[in-house]
Amino acid sequence: MKISARNQFHGEVTSITLGAVNAEVTVTLKGGEQIVAIVTNESVKSLNLKPGSEAVALIKASSVLVMTEGSGVRLSARNSLAGKITALEKGPIHAEVSISLPSGELVHATITHAACDALGLAEGAAATAVIKAPLVILGVPG
Amino acid sequence: MKISARNQFHGEVTSITLGAVNAEVTVTLKGGEQIVAIVTNESVKSLNLKPGSEAVALIKASSVLVMTEGSGVRLSARNSLAGKITALEKGPIHAEVSISLPSGELVHATITHAACDALGLAEGAAATAVIKAPLVILGVPG
Amino acid sequence: MKISARNQFHGEVTSITLGAVNAEVTVTLKGGEQIVAIVTNESVKSLNLKPGSEAVALIKASSVLVMTEGSGVRLSARNSLAGKITALEKGPIHAEVSISLPSGELVHATITHAACDALGLAEGAAATAVIKAPLVILGVPG
Numbered sequence: 001m002k003i004s005a006r007n008q009f010h011g012e013v014t015s016i017t018l019g020a021v022n023a024e025v026t027v028t029l030k031g032g033e034q035i036v037a038i039v040t041n042e043s044v045k046s047l048n049l050k051p052g053s054e055a056v057a058l059i060k061a062s063s064v065l066v067m068t069e070g071s072g073v074r075l076s077a078r079n080s081l082a083g084k085i086t087a088l089e090k091g092p093i094h095a096e097v098s099i100s101l102p103s104g105e106l107v108h109a110t111i112t113h114a115a116c117d118a119l120g121l122a123e124g125a126a127a128t129a130v131i132k133a134p135l136v137i138l139g140v141p142g
Numbered sequence: 143m144k145i146s147a148r149n150q151f152h153g154e155v156t157s158i159t160l161g162a163v164n165a166e167v168t169v170t171l172k173g174g175e176q177i178v179a180i181v182t183n184e185s186v187k188s189l190n191l192k193p194g195s196e197a198v199a200l201i202k203a204s205s206v207l208v209m210t211e212g213s214g215v216r217l218s219a220r221n222s223l224a225g226k227i228t229a230l231e232k233g234p235i236h237a238e239v240s241i242s243l244p245s246g247e248l249v250h251a252t253i254t255h256a257a258c259d260a261l262g263l264a265e266g267a268a269a270t271a272v273i274k275a276p277l278v279i280l281g282v283p284g
Numbered sequence: 285m286k287i288s289a290r291n292q293f294h295g296e297v298t299s300i301t302l303g304a305v306n307a308e309v310t311v312t313l314k315g316g317e318q319i320v321a322i323v324t325n326e327s328v329k330s331l332n333l334k335p336g337s338e339a340v341a342l343i344k345a346s347s348v349l350v351m352t353e354g355s356g357v358r359l360s361a362r363n364s365l366a367g368k369i370t371a372l373e374k375g376p377i378h379a380e381v382s383i384s385l386p387s388g389e390l391v392h393a394t395i396t397h398a399a400c401d402a403l404g405l406a407e408g409a410a411a412t413a414v415i416k417a418p419l420v421i422l423g424v425p426g
Contacts, residue, residue, distance in 0.1 A: 002209060002210040002213040002214075002261055003207055003208070003209040003210075003213055003215070003217075003261075003272070004207050004209070004239075004251070004253040004254075004257040004258065004261055005207050005257070006253075006254045006256065006257050008145070017305075019161075019162075019303075019304045019305030019306075020161045020162040020163075020303070020304040020305070020406065021159075021161030021164055021166065021180075021304075022161075022164070022305055022306070024305065024324070036414040037218070038217040038251075038305075038324075040166070040180075040218070040220065042220075043218035043219075043220070044218075045275060046216075047216055047217075047218060056215070058207070058217070059205060059251075060204070060205075061254050061257075061389055062204045062344070062346045063344075065287055065288050065289050065342070065344060065421070066287070066288040067286060067287040067288070068287075069286075071286040071287055071426075072286075072425065073287070073328075073340070073423040073424065073425060073426055074331055074424050074426060075287075075331075075342070075421055075422070075423045076321070076323040076324070076328075076331060076421055076423070077327075078326075078327070079149040079423045086149075087290075088235070088387070089235065090234075090235075091233060091234035091235035091236070091374035091375060091376075092233075092234070092374075092375035092376070093235075093373065093374075093377075093378040093379065093380050093394060094235040094236060094375075094378060094394070095204070095235065095350065096254060096256070097288075104348040108254070108256075109288070110235060110236070110254060110346075111185040111288040111290075111292045111344075112288075112345050112380060112393075112394060114290065114380070115288040115289070115290050116288070119286055119287075119288060122317040126351035130287070130421070131197050132418070132419070133324070134274070134276050134418050135274070135277075135419075137207070137217055137218055137219045137272070138217070138218040138275055139215040139216065139217045139218070140215065140216050140369070141214065142213075142215050142216060143402075144351060144352040144353075144355040144356075144403055144405055145349055145350070145351040145352075145355055145357070145359075145414070146349050146350040146351070146381075146393070146395040146396075146399040146400065147349050147399070148395075148396045148398065161303075161304070162303045162304040162305075163301075163303030163304070163306055163308065163322075164303075164306070164384075179360070181360040182308070182322075182360070182362065182417070184362075184424050185360035185361075185362070186359075186360075189358055189359075189360060198357070200349070200359070202346070202347075202349060202395075202421075203396050203399075204346045204394075231376070231377065232377075233375060233376035233377035233378070234375075234376070235377075235379060236377040236400070237377065238377050238396060250396070252377060252378070252396060275416050276416070277416070277419075279349070279359055279360055279361045279414070279416060280359070280360040281358065281359045281360070282355040282357065282358050283356065283357060284354040284355075284357055284358060
Protein backbone atom coordinates (compact mmCIF):
# COMPACT_ATOMS: atom_id res chain seq x y z
CA MET A 1 0.00 0.00 0.00
CA LYS A 2 1.26 3.46 -0.79
CA ILE A 3 0.98 4.95 2.63
CA SER A 4 3.70 5.98 5.06
CA ALA A 5 2.54 3.93 8.08
CA ARG A 6 5.66 1.94 8.89
CA ASN A 7 3.55 -0.96 10.18
CA GLN A 8 0.97 -2.52 7.87
CA PHE A 9 -0.57 -5.74 9.11
CA HIS A 10 -2.85 -7.64 6.74
CA GLY A 11 -5.55 -9.84 8.19
CA GLU A 12 -9.23 -10.50 8.62
CA VAL A 13 -11.79 -8.78 10.83
CA THR A 14 -12.78 -11.31 13.50
CA SER A 15 -14.93 -9.20 15.82
CA ILE A 16 -16.67 -5.82 15.98
CA THR A 17 -18.21 -4.27 19.11
CA LEU A 18 -20.18 -1.08 18.49
CA GLY A 19 -20.35 1.59 21.21
CA ALA A 20 -22.21 4.92 21.19
CA VAL A 21 -19.68 6.66 18.90
CA ASN A 22 -16.71 4.33 18.68
CA ALA A 23 -16.33 0.68 17.75
CA GLU A 24 -13.72 -1.83 18.77
CA VAL A 25 -12.56 -3.93 15.81
CA THR A 26 -10.27 -6.96 16.09
CA VAL A 27 -8.15 -7.91 13.10
CA THR A 28 -6.55 -11.37 13.19
CA LEU A 29 -3.33 -11.60 11.19
CA LYS A 30 -2.30 -14.57 9.07
CA GLY A 31 0.21 -15.59 11.75
CA GLY A 32 -2.52 -15.58 14.38
CA GLU A 33 -1.67 -12.30 16.16
CA GLN A 34 -4.60 -10.03 16.95
CA ILE A 35 -4.68 -6.25 16.61
CA VAL A 36 -7.47 -4.28 18.30
CA ALA A 37 -8.42 -0.92 16.75
CA ILE A 38 -10.82 1.73 18.00
CA VAL A 39 -12.48 3.52 15.07
CA THR A 40 -15.73 5.47 14.77
CA ASN A 41 -18.97 3.59 14.11
CA GLU A 42 -19.20 5.71 10.99
CA SER A 43 -15.94 4.24 9.68
CA VAL A 44 -17.22 0.71 10.32
CA LYS A 45 -20.22 1.58 8.16
CA SER A 46 -18.38 3.47 5.42
CA LEU A 47 -15.70 0.75 5.09
CA ASN A 48 -18.42 -1.91 5.34
CA LEU A 49 -16.42 -3.80 7.96
CA LYS A 50 -17.85 -7.18 9.00
CA PRO A 51 -16.45 -10.32 10.56
CA GLY A 52 -14.61 -11.99 7.69
CA SER A 53 -13.72 -8.72 5.92
CA GLU A 54 -10.18 -8.40 4.64
CA ALA A 55 -8.50 -5.46 6.40
CA VAL A 56 -5.12 -3.91 7.04
CA ALA A 57 -4.14 -2.41 10.40
CA LEU A 58 -1.92 0.64 9.90
CA ILE A 59 0.24 1.81 12.80
CA LYS A 60 2.77 4.64 12.73
CA ALA A 61 6.14 3.66 14.24
CA SER A 62 5.79 6.66 16.60
CA SER A 63 2.66 5.06 18.13
CA VAL A 64 4.55 1.97 19.30
CA LEU A 65 6.15 1.58 22.76
CA VAL A 66 8.77 -1.05 23.50
CA MET A 67 8.65 -3.12 26.69
CA THR A 68 11.29 -5.60 27.82
CA GLU A 69 10.63 -8.82 29.65
CA GLY A 70 10.15 -8.70 33.34
CA SER A 71 8.61 -5.23 33.36
CA GLY A 72 6.38 -6.44 36.18
CA VAL A 73 3.54 -4.25 35.03
CA ARG A 74 0.16 -4.77 33.41
CA LEU A 75 -0.93 -2.08 30.94
CA SER A 76 -4.19 -0.54 29.71
CA ALA A 77 -2.91 -0.69 26.11
CA ARG A 78 -4.86 -3.33 24.22
CA ASN A 79 -2.11 -4.50 21.88
CA SER A 80 1.02 -6.34 23.03
CA LEU A 81 3.11 -8.14 20.43
CA ALA A 82 6.04 -10.14 21.80
CA GLY A 83 9.12 -10.97 19.73
CA LYS A 84 12.81 -10.39 19.33
CA ILE A 85 14.71 -7.24 18.32
CA THR A 86 16.19 -7.75 14.85
CA ALA A 87 17.33 -4.22 14.04
CA LEU A 88 18.16 -1.09 15.97
CA GLU A 89 19.13 2.21 14.39
CA LYS A 90 19.97 5.27 16.44
CA GLY A 91 19.69 8.94 15.49
CA PRO A 92 20.43 11.96 17.69
CA ILE A 93 16.91 12.19 19.19
CA HIS A 94 15.12 8.98 18.17
CA ALA A 95 15.93 5.32 17.64
CA GLU A 96 14.07 2.91 15.38
CA VAL A 97 13.58 -0.56 16.84
CA SER A 98 12.39 -3.49 14.71
CA ILE A 99 10.84 -6.45 16.51
CA SER A 100 10.28 -9.75 14.73
CA LEU A 101 7.20 -11.69 15.88
CA PRO A 102 7.07 -15.52 15.99
CA SER A 103 4.97 -15.47 12.80
CA GLY A 104 7.74 -13.58 10.99
CA GLU A 105 5.75 -10.31 10.98
CA LEU A 106 7.96 -7.24 11.78
CA VAL A 107 6.90 -4.38 14.05
CA HIS A 108 8.75 -1.05 13.86
CA ALA A 109 8.84 1.45 16.72
CA THR A 110 10.43 4.86 16.99
CA ILE A 111 11.27 5.71 20.57
CA THR A 112 13.62 8.31 22.04
CA HIS A 113 17.32 7.57 21.93
CA ALA A 114 17.34 8.15 25.72
CA ALA A 115 14.64 5.52 26.35
CA CYS A 116 16.47 3.08 24.08
CA ASP A 117 19.65 3.51 26.13
CA ALA A 118 17.78 3.38 29.46
CA LEU A 119 16.25 0.03 28.49
CA GLY A 120 19.57 -1.31 27.21
CA LEU A 121 17.90 -2.52 24.02
CA ALA A 122 20.08 -4.65 21.75
CA GLU A 123 19.66 -6.80 18.67
CA GLY A 124 18.68 -10.33 19.61
CA ALA A 125 16.98 -9.37 22.89
CA ALA A 126 13.35 -10.22 23.62
CA ALA A 127 10.98 -7.26 23.47
CA THR A 128 7.27 -6.51 23.27
CA ALA A 129 5.64 -3.86 21.10
CA VAL A 130 2.78 -2.09 22.89
CA ILE A 131 0.14 -0.10 20.98
CA LYS A 132 -3.00 1.73 22.19
CA ALA A 133 -6.06 0.70 20.17
CA PRO A 134 -7.16 4.26 19.20
CA LEU A 135 -3.87 4.78 17.36
CA VAL A 136 -4.56 1.95 14.90
CA ILE A 137 -6.02 2.97 11.51
CA LEU A 138 -7.92 0.37 9.47
CA GLY A 139 -7.85 0.10 5.70
CA VAL A 140 -9.79 -2.02 3.24
CA PRO A 141 -9.02 -2.72 -0.42
CA GLY A 142 -10.23 0.22 -2.52
CA MET B 143 -0.29 30.71 18.75
CA LYS B 144 2.61 29.85 21.00
CA ILE B 145 2.30 26.10 20.91
CA SER B 146 4.55 23.51 19.32
CA ALA B 147 1.91 21.76 17.19
CA ARG B 148 3.43 21.99 13.72
CA ASN B 149 -0.02 22.13 12.13
CA GLN B 150 -2.43 24.86 13.23
CA PHE B 151 -5.54 25.23 11.10
CA HIS B 152 -7.83 28.18 11.80
CA GLY B 153 -11.51 27.86 10.97
CA GLU B 154 -15.06 27.73 12.24
CA VAL B 155 -16.93 24.95 14.00
CA THR B 156 -19.57 23.73 11.57
CA SER B 157 -20.94 20.66 13.36
CA ILE B 158 -20.88 18.96 16.75
CA THR B 159 -22.18 15.45 17.51
CA LEU B 160 -22.22 14.51 21.18
CA GLY B 161 -21.73 10.87 22.24
CA ALA B 162 -21.73 9.37 25.74
CA VAL B 163 -18.24 10.62 26.61
CA ASN B 164 -16.75 11.92 23.39
CA ALA B 165 -17.92 14.42 20.81
CA GLU B 166 -17.13 14.70 17.12
CA VAL B 167 -16.45 18.30 16.11
CA THR B 168 -16.00 19.47 12.51
CA VAL B 169 -13.94 22.59 11.85
CA THR B 170 -14.22 24.10 8.37
CA LEU B 171 -11.13 26.02 7.29
CA LYS B 172 -11.15 29.28 5.36
CA GLY B 173 -10.09 27.41 2.23
CA GLY B 174 -13.05 25.02 2.61
CA GLU B 175 -11.19 21.95 3.93
CA GLN B 176 -12.80 20.16 6.87
CA ILE B 177 -11.02 18.74 9.91
CA VAL B 178 -12.85 16.30 12.18
CA ALA B 179 -11.71 16.14 15.83
CA ILE B 180 -12.81 13.78 18.60
CA VAL B 181 -12.70 15.55 21.97
CA THR B 182 -14.48 14.88 25.26
CA ASN B 183 -17.98 16.30 25.83
CA GLU B 184 -16.45 18.10 28.77
CA SER B 185 -14.06 19.97 26.47
CA VAL B 186 -16.96 20.99 24.22
CA LYS B 187 -18.61 22.48 27.29
CA SER B 188 -15.52 24.09 28.85
CA LEU B 189 -14.45 25.65 25.52
CA ASN B 190 -18.08 26.63 24.84
CA LEU B 191 -17.87 25.17 21.32
CA LYS B 192 -20.92 25.77 19.10
CA PRO B 193 -21.56 25.85 15.39
CA GLY B 194 -20.14 29.20 14.31
CA SER B 195 -17.41 29.29 17.00
CA GLU B 196 -13.95 30.31 15.89
CA ALA B 197 -11.54 27.41 16.53
CA VAL B 198 -8.08 26.17 15.67
CA ALA B 199 -7.32 22.52 14.97
CA LEU B 200 -3.87 21.59 16.31
CA ILE B 201 -2.15 18.50 14.91
CA LYS B 202 1.36 17.29 15.76
CA ALA B 203 3.42 16.44 12.67
CA SER B 204 3.99 12.98 14.16
CA SER B 205 0.22 12.31 13.99
CA VAL B 206 0.10 12.69 10.21
CA LEU B 207 0.48 9.82 7.72
CA VAL B 208 1.31 10.39 4.06
CA MET B 209 -0.50 8.50 1.31
CA THR B 210 0.32 8.65 -2.39
CA GLU B 211 -2.19 8.51 -5.19
CA GLY B 212 -3.43 5.16 -6.30
CA SER B 213 -3.08 3.54 -2.90
CA GLY B 214 -6.20 1.53 -3.78
CA VAL B 215 -7.32 1.54 -0.18
CA ARG B 216 -10.07 3.18 1.87
CA LEU B 217 -9.17 4.12 5.43
CA SER B 218 -10.94 4.49 8.78
CA ALA B 219 -9.08 7.77 9.42
CA ARG B 220 -11.55 10.64 9.20
CA ASN B 221 -9.21 13.29 7.81
CA SER B 222 -7.68 13.15 4.32
CA LEU B 223 -6.14 16.30 2.89
CA ALA B 224 -4.90 16.02 -0.70
CA GLY B 225 -2.19 18.28 -2.10
CA LYS B 226 1.33 18.41 -3.45
CA ILE B 227 4.66 17.89 -1.69
CA THR B 228 6.48 21.22 -1.47
CA ALA B 229 9.29 20.35 0.92
CA LEU B 230 11.05 17.21 2.08
CA GLU B 231 13.77 17.13 4.70
CA LYS B 232 15.48 13.91 5.76
CA GLY B 233 17.15 13.08 9.06
CA PRO B 234 18.69 9.75 10.10
CA ILE B 235 15.46 8.28 11.51
CA HIS B 236 12.65 10.61 10.43
CA ALA B 237 11.75 12.77 7.45
CA GLU B 238 9.55 15.86 7.50
CA VAL B 239 7.18 16.14 4.55
CA SER B 240 5.28 19.36 3.81
CA ILE B 241 2.14 19.10 1.66
CA SER B 242 0.52 22.18 0.16
CA LEU B 243 -3.28 22.00 -0.14
CA PRO B 244 -5.20 23.66 -3.02
CA SER B 245 -6.23 26.46 -0.61
CA GLY B 246 -2.57 27.23 0.07
CA GLU B 247 -2.73 25.73 3.58
CA LEU B 248 0.41 23.65 4.43
CA VAL B 249 0.33 20.28 6.26
CA HIS B 250 3.51 18.97 7.88
CA ALA B 251 4.10 15.28 8.58
CA THR B 252 7.00 13.51 10.24
CA ILE B 253 7.30 9.93 9.02
CA THR B 254 10.18 7.46 9.18
CA HIS B 255 13.02 7.94 6.72
CA ALA B 256 12.42 4.31 5.66
CA ALA B 257 8.74 4.92 4.85
CA CYS B 258 9.68 8.08 2.93
CA ASP B 259 12.11 6.09 0.78
CA ALA B 260 9.71 3.16 0.34
CA LEU B 261 7.03 5.53 -1.01
CA GLY B 262 9.54 7.32 -3.24
CA LEU B 263 8.28 10.70 -2.03
CA ALA B 264 9.65 13.70 -3.90
CA GLU B 265 8.99 17.43 -4.07
CA GLY B 266 6.29 18.21 -6.60
CA ALA B 267 4.54 14.84 -6.28
CA ALA B 268 0.87 14.53 -5.32
CA ALA B 269 0.29 13.26 -1.76
CA THR B 270 -2.48 13.06 0.80
CA ALA B 271 -2.12 13.78 4.53
CA VAL B 272 -4.15 11.33 6.66
CA ILE B 273 -5.03 12.09 10.30
CA LYS B 274 -7.11 10.14 12.84
CA ALA B 275 -9.74 12.39 14.47
CA PRO B 276 -8.77 11.59 18.12
CA LEU B 277 -5.31 13.05 17.49
CA VAL B 278 -6.67 16.52 16.71
CA ILE B 279 -6.65 19.05 19.58
CA LEU B 280 -9.02 22.02 19.42
CA GLY B 281 -8.21 25.49 20.68
CA VAL B 282 -10.28 28.64 21.05
CA PRO B 283 -9.13 32.22 21.58
CA GLY B 284 -8.32 32.77 25.26
CA MET C 285 9.69 0.05 34.63
CA LYS C 286 11.21 -1.57 31.59
CA ILE C 287 9.17 0.21 28.96
CA SER C 288 10.23 2.84 26.46
CA ALA C 289 7.65 5.51 27.38
CA ARG C 290 9.86 8.51 28.13
CA ASN C 291 7.34 9.80 30.67
CA GLN C 292 6.33 7.54 33.56
CA PHE C 293 4.34 9.23 36.30
CA HIS C 294 3.62 7.24 39.45
CA GLY C 295 0.53 8.08 41.47
CA GLU C 296 -2.85 6.97 42.71
CA VAL C 297 -6.16 6.65 40.89
CA THR C 298 -8.44 9.35 42.33
CA SER C 299 -11.45 9.14 40.01
CA ILE C 300 -12.98 6.88 37.36
CA THR C 301 -15.90 7.80 35.09
CA LEU C 302 -17.21 4.96 32.95
CA GLY C 303 -18.75 5.70 29.53
CA ALA C 304 -20.27 3.29 27.02
CA VAL C 305 -16.92 1.96 25.80
CA ASN C 306 -14.29 4.26 27.28
CA ALA C 307 -13.53 5.40 30.79
CA GLU C 308 -11.87 8.55 32.04
CA VAL C 309 -9.36 7.83 34.80
CA THR C 310 -7.60 10.50 36.86
CA VAL C 311 -4.22 9.68 38.40
CA THR C 312 -2.96 12.08 41.07
CA LEU C 313 0.84 12.20 41.34
CA LYS C 314 2.77 12.43 44.57
CA GLY C 315 3.52 16.09 43.85
CA GLY C 316 -0.21 16.79 43.42
CA GLU C 317 -0.36 17.04 39.62
CA GLN C 318 -3.24 15.24 37.96
CA ILE C 319 -3.10 13.20 34.75
CA VAL C 320 -6.32 12.27 32.95
CA ALA C 321 -6.28 9.11 30.80
CA ILE C 322 -8.95 7.72 28.49
CA VAL C 323 -8.80 3.91 28.43
CA THR C 324 -11.39 1.27 27.56
CA ASN C 325 -13.83 0.09 30.24
CA GLU C 326 -12.35 -3.35 29.63
CA SER C 327 -8.92 -2.12 30.70
CA VAL C 328 -10.40 -0.62 33.89
CA LYS C 329 -11.80 -4.07 34.63
CA SER C 330 -8.76 -6.14 33.64
CA LEU C 331 -6.36 -3.89 35.58
CA ASN C 332 -8.84 -3.77 38.47
CA LEU C 333 -8.54 0.03 38.67
CA LYS C 334 -10.35 1.68 41.59
CA PRO C 335 -10.01 4.95 43.46
CA GLY C 336 -6.96 4.41 45.65
CA SER C 337 -5.22 2.00 43.24
CA GLU C 338 -1.55 2.57 42.64
CA ALA C 339 -1.00 3.35 38.95
CA VAL C 340 1.57 4.71 36.54
CA ALA C 341 0.66 7.01 33.65
CA LEU C 342 2.85 6.29 30.61
CA ILE C 343 3.18 8.97 27.93
CA LYS C 344 5.41 8.82 24.86
CA ALA C 345 7.47 11.97 24.36
CA SER C 346 5.99 12.23 20.85
CA SER C 347 2.50 12.64 22.39
CA VAL C 348 3.44 15.83 24.23
CA LEU C 349 3.00 19.36 22.85
CA VAL C 350 4.83 22.36 24.29
CA MET C 351 3.02 25.66 24.91
CA THR C 352 4.64 28.88 26.05
CA GLU C 353 3.08 31.41 28.36
CA GLY C 354 0.71 33.91 26.91
CA SER C 355 -0.54 31.63 24.16
CA GLY C 356 -3.94 33.28 24.61
CA VAL C 357 -5.72 30.07 23.79
CA ARG C 358 -7.76 27.48 25.68
CA LEU C 359 -7.37 23.89 24.50
CA SER C 360 -9.47 20.73 24.38
CA ALA C 361 -6.51 18.67 25.62
CA ARG C 362 -7.20 17.53 29.17
CA ASN C 363 -3.65 17.58 30.51
CA SER C 364 -1.61 20.77 30.96
CA LEU C 365 1.53 20.62 33.11
CA ALA C 366 3.28 23.96 33.68
CA GLY C 367 6.97 24.21 34.52
CA LYS C 368 10.33 25.39 33.30
CA ILE C 369 12.52 24.08 30.46
CA THR C 370 15.58 22.39 31.95
CA ALA C 371 17.03 20.69 28.88
CA LEU C 372 16.76 21.11 25.14
CA GLU C 373 18.45 18.86 22.60
CA LYS C 374 18.14 19.42 18.86
CA GLY C 375 18.42 16.90 16.05
CA PRO C 376 17.94 17.52 12.33
CA ILE C 377 14.15 16.89 12.35
CA HIS C 378 13.13 16.75 16.01
CA ALA C 379 14.05 18.40 19.29
CA GLU C 380 13.63 16.91 22.75
CA VAL C 381 12.40 19.38 25.37
CA SER C 382 12.48 18.54 29.10
CA ILE C 383 10.17 20.54 31.38
CA SER C 384 10.59 20.44 35.16
CA LEU C 385 7.33 20.74 37.13
CA PRO C 386 7.15 22.52 40.51
CA SER C 387 7.02 19.09 42.22
CA GLY C 388 10.33 18.16 40.61
CA GLU C 389 8.70 15.73 38.17
CA LEU C 390 10.18 15.96 34.63
CA VAL C 391 8.13 15.87 31.41
CA HIS C 392 9.85 15.07 28.11
CA ALA C 393 8.46 16.14 24.73
CA THR C 394 9.70 15.52 21.23
CA ILE C 395 8.56 18.24 18.86
CA THR C 396 9.82 19.26 15.43
CA HIS C 397 13.02 21.26 15.27
CA ALA C 398 11.05 23.85 13.27
CA ALA C 399 8.39 24.26 15.98
CA CYS C 400 11.11 24.53 18.62
CA ASP C 401 12.76 27.38 16.72
CA ALA C 402 9.44 29.09 15.93
CA LEU C 403 8.58 29.16 19.64
CA GLY C 404 12.06 30.37 20.56
CA LEU C 405 12.31 27.72 23.29
CA ALA C 406 15.33 28.02 25.57
CA GLU C 407 16.56 26.46 28.80
CA GLY C 408 15.18 28.31 31.80
CA ALA C 409 12.05 29.57 30.04
CA ALA C 410 8.56 28.80 31.34
CA ALA C 411 6.64 26.21 29.29
CA THR C 412 3.59 23.99 29.58
CA ALA C 413 3.38 20.37 28.45
CA VAL C 414 0.02 19.56 26.83
CA ILE C 415 -1.21 15.96 26.42
CA LYS C 416 -4.49 14.55 25.04
CA ALA C 417 -6.04 12.06 27.46
CA PRO C 418 -6.44 9.19 24.93
CA LEU C 419 -2.66 9.12 24.45
CA VAL C 420 -2.01 8.22 28.08
CA ILE C 421 -1.46 4.51 28.86
CA LEU C 422 -2.04 3.26 32.40
CA GLY C 423 -0.01 0.57 34.11
CA VAL C 424 -0.39 -1.21 37.42
CA PRO C 425 2.17 -3.31 39.31
CA GLY C 426 2.32 -6.82 37.86
